Amino acid sequence: EPGTHGIDLVSQVTTAEPYVVGAEGATYRVVAYDFGIKTTILRHLAGFARVEVVPASTPASEVLAREPHGVFLSNGPGDPATVPYAAEAIGQILGEVPVFGICLGHQLLATALGGSIEKLPFGHHGGNHPVRRMRDGVVEITSQNHNFAVVEGSIPAAEVTHVNLNDGVIEGIQATDVPAFSVQHHPEAGPGPHDSAYLFADFAALMNHHMGRPGPTTISVPTPPLRRTHREPDGLLAGHLLRSVPTGGGEA
Numbered sequence: 001e002p003g004t005h006g007i008d009l010v011s012q013v014t015t016a017e018p019y020v021v022g023a024e025g026a027t028y029r030v031v032a033y034d035f036g037i038k039t040t041i042l043r044h045l046a047g048f049a050r051v052e053v054v055p056a057s058t059p060a061s062e063v064l065a066r067e068p069h070g071v072f073l074s075n076g077p078g079d080p081a082t083v084p085y086a087a088e089a090i091g092q093i094l095g096e097v098p099v100f101g102i103c104l105g106h107q108l109l110a111t112a113l114g115g116s117i118e119k120l121p122f123g124h125h126g127g128n129h130p131v132r133r134m135r136d137g138v139v140e141i142t143s144q145n146h147n148f149a150v151v152e153g154s155i156p157a158a159e160v161t162h163v164n165l166n167d168g169v170i171e172g173i174q175a176t177d178v179p180a181f182s183v184q185h186h187p188e189a190g191p192g193p194h195d196s197a198y199l200f201a202d203f204a205a206l207m208n209h210h211m212g213r214p215g216p217t218t219i220s221v222p223t224p225p226l227r228r229t230h231r232e233p234d235g236l237l238a239g240h241l242l243r244s245v246p247t248g249g250g251e252a
Contacts, residue, residue: 009078010035010086010104014056021053022046028207031068033058033086035076035104040190044200045072057085060092070098070207073105073182079148080107080117087111094178098210100203101182106173107148109182113175115155120169123147124184127193130165131172131185139165140196143189150184179206 013036021042028049032042035056045051052066056076063071071093080087090112093099101109107117124144131142140162150170152160162172162183172183181203187196208214 004078006082007078008082010056010076010083013077015053016055018052018054018058020050022050024050026050028069028204029067030070030072030207031063031066032072033063033074033089033105035074035083035086035108037074037076038186038188040188041072041074041102044188044197048200048204056083058089060089063089063093064096068097069211070100070203072203073099073101073108075103075105075186077104079119080104080111083108094175094180097179098203098206099178099180099182100199100206101180102188103146103184103186106182106184107150109175109180110150110155110158110173113155113158113173113180115158115173116151117148118151119148120146124164124169127189129185131162131196132165133172134159134161134163141193142171142185142187142196143193144185146184179210181206 015034022045026049030045030049030051032045032051032053033056034053037053042051042053049070051072052068054063073090087108090099090108094112099109111117124146127143129142129144131140132138133140150173152168152170155173157177158173158175160170160172161174161181162185163169164171169184171185172181174181183196183199185196187194187199
């Protein structure tokens, strides 16, 4: 789009300050990069984790200093090429803790793994895109909203986990040498299909494995409105103001 070409849209929608959602005593601690994060994603994550949401420009060192069990890479608008700082930080996090990405987060993970991104001739938008899960051939109906995609064969150190049945576009990847995976579609869609909601449980199971705990795990998604706090026992978020959670707009 000529009007947004080369513009870092993520910097316009990311949170200005860190904030926290989820129970203090949750089993997992997750740091979520906010590239334009949706409330429904936070609701899913807060069902099993204490989630510290941080600005898109947060350095890897600050994220790892929070000692998370996992890092989440959110959805967001625009071209991933306009946020190289995010891909650089992700590259420094890979191998330290499990990583899970959705939509723009998927493209940024692919970039951090050395992959290439291309603009689609026709973007994927809507709530009924068929995607094949490669491990067992199951077809999932998914919600999608993106104009960019991972170039096939551009990531030697990752395997394709999901493929769009309409045009063959890569819809999911799993790194082969570090605990990291991502999907292009939206497993949290609301309203929308929930065929891929198991991916949040997969993230919890990956954290379990990394922590040396037995798996698989069972997770739940809370139905009450999210409550957020900036109060931190270690003072990392002390004094920061809170702002509303972005609901996202045009996606990557």
